[in-house]
Amino acid sequence: MIPNSLTDSPIIAFTILLTVIFTVPPIFERLRLPGLVGLLIAGVVLGQNGLKLLDSESDTVKLLSDIGKIYLMFVAGLEIDLEQFRKTRNRSIGFGSLTFIVPMIAGILVGRIFNFGWNASVLIGSLLASHTLLAYPIVSRLGVVTNEAVTVTIGATIFTDTGALLVLAICVGIHGGEFSALSLATLLGGLAIYSVVVLFGFDWAGKEFFRRSGDEQSNQFLFILLALFLASVGAQVIGVEKIVGAFLAGLAVNDVLGRSPVKEKVEFIGSVLFIPCFFVDMGLLINIPAFIKTLSSIWLTLAIVVALIGSKFIAAFLAKLFYRYNTMEFLTMWSLSLPQVAATLAATLVAYQTVNPAGERLISEGVLNSVIVLMLVTAILGPVITARFASALQLTPTDIGTDSLTTWWDYETQQVEQQDPFTVVVPIYNPQTQRFLIEMAALLARHESGRIVPLAITKAHIHMDDPQLVTALEQNQKRLNLAREISQEFDVEVSPAIRIDDDAALGISRTSREQNSSLIVMGWSRTTGLRARLFGSVIDSVFWSSHCPVAVTRLLSSPTTIRKILVPVGDLTRQTIGAVRFAQILADVNQAEVVLLHVCDRKIPQTLVEKFASQWTDIVAKSQLQVSTNIQAIRGDDVARVIIQEAKAFDLVVLRSVRYRTAGGLAVSQVTTQVIKELKCSIVLLGEPNS
Known part of the structure; x- marks a missing residue:
């Protein structure tokens, strides 16, 4: 057992968290269980009911868990596909209303049946009303994302998550003390004004900043983090839970980030550090004796799980009737809306930690434990059902x-419309792979009666007469001469190019844009490890920034x-x-x-x-x-x-x-x-x- 003086050390607590995040999820994924389940169990084992190595009340765990909680909601907002939502706005709002209202009613009924007050019952209903698109990778892999039923379900997420967080804000406000119609109107009015400021103000500021900052990804990354925390702090200032602000911030910068490299980095930092810390903290909060007691009197847990599964089924069935979807589409909508992870867990933790002046929690420990069971059941059940039925959507x-x-490559339509010659840009660096790369590009260009642009990127120096720069330019010129010789064997037009640039990937993308290229042909990069995961390889960056296929x-x-x-x-x-x-x-x-x-x-x-x-x-x-x-x-x-x-x-x-x-x-x-x-x-x- 580690002495208390050591477990109180923030560095040791942080080291233990990193060790858990690094080792536990891969083990559970090998067992075909979600890695999040492993983090929850690790929290239980390391908490006060286990080895007592971590304390949920410690400043380190509190800080990282709080950041993880708002980060989780921020990413949930970021990953809502606004483009898909706009395509099927009316039906998304329709299904969103159904899959919000029906579970909401079911949750309220469960709360009242088990003698919870109206405020707690409404809160339980809101916990069931949202959903997490945990099975999105499955429908994406199956290629059925553009099926209307799938698109409508994805779009409905924005409605269910926003509605659930609004109900949470109201319930927390009511539980906090004296509450009246005036205070409710004040809260809703402030929330409405605040939402407009965040959604439109952050969107405008983000687009302006990104336009002016160009390719400065580090500053853009910091801007996004600042937007997240400003929105969270602003929500607290107006008396609303901070996860509401985080979710609104995610929606606000959604269009700004698009699919840029900065979005990848923002999500990466959250997924490998902060969000896992939140799930470990959830495990720390689980009181084993109380959890066993909850499961022994299983009726509350069973009622919440059945209410969620049944109400989501009814909502999807009603959508089937209203919009005339077939059975497979209806079952896919049901399964996609089942998982309760992001908004549900974040809101549950907020509600559990909300204590009124009389010392009463908004929801009991039994509800917290039941929601954790609900998360485990739906996180496994939803993707399994989606894989079964979405595969039948063609x-x-x-x-x-x-x-x-x-x-x-859709040359049948391009031959008439395309004015510029078919152009293949070929970045060259490695003499061992250069010949095959040039041959591939030449074969494609010759077939399309086009040309190739062998490209050599030279790393920029502060002084343009630097001897190292001169040497590098000479080496690149030799590579280009060899590329020209190889190209001549295929009787194809060649336009060699040298570019001096600070960033190899952006140099490739910029040149291909300047040349109005139709395709970039690159050699394989063996960049691996933590640096590649944090900053991406050259290939990743070219994929992100290029205007044409790679x-x-x-x-x-x-x-x-x-x-x-x-x-x-x-x-x-x-x-x-x-x-x-x-x-x-x-x-x-x-x-x-x-x-x-x-x-x-x-x-x-x-x-x-x-x-x-x-x-x-x-x-x-x-x-x-x-x-x-x-x-x-x-x-x-x-x-x-x-x-x-x-x-x-x-x-x-x-x-x-x-x-x-x-x-x-x-x-x-x-x-x-x-x-x-x-x-x-x-x-x-x-x-x-x-x-």
């Missing part, structure tokens, strides 16, 4: 048609020798269709064969598998290229393992780059990552602009 050809293919290649042999190309297809989105177009163009150059591999769940009906294959057959048939393209469907539980096994017979695998992230800001492992690590053949990883 986009119709009409849906695909409305999502127009604007990428360069093809990152790991070529083990000359592209001219490629005869068999494998393209895994899991959805019907334009990104996947773009990857197929890329493979077809490369195959047309080499008279190669393209195989589209669809790995489907064993439970999916054969009719749906056949329908998916027929849709791809129609898409392939629209191509003007006379390329042998076959579609192969394989049933399997481990998608990555099937792709790796099938790829052994191919020269090249074409993958697309997609980032998945949950509403808590916690990264989700990708099939692509495992495939890239284990493939033994050449790879092309395609990224859309801002991907």
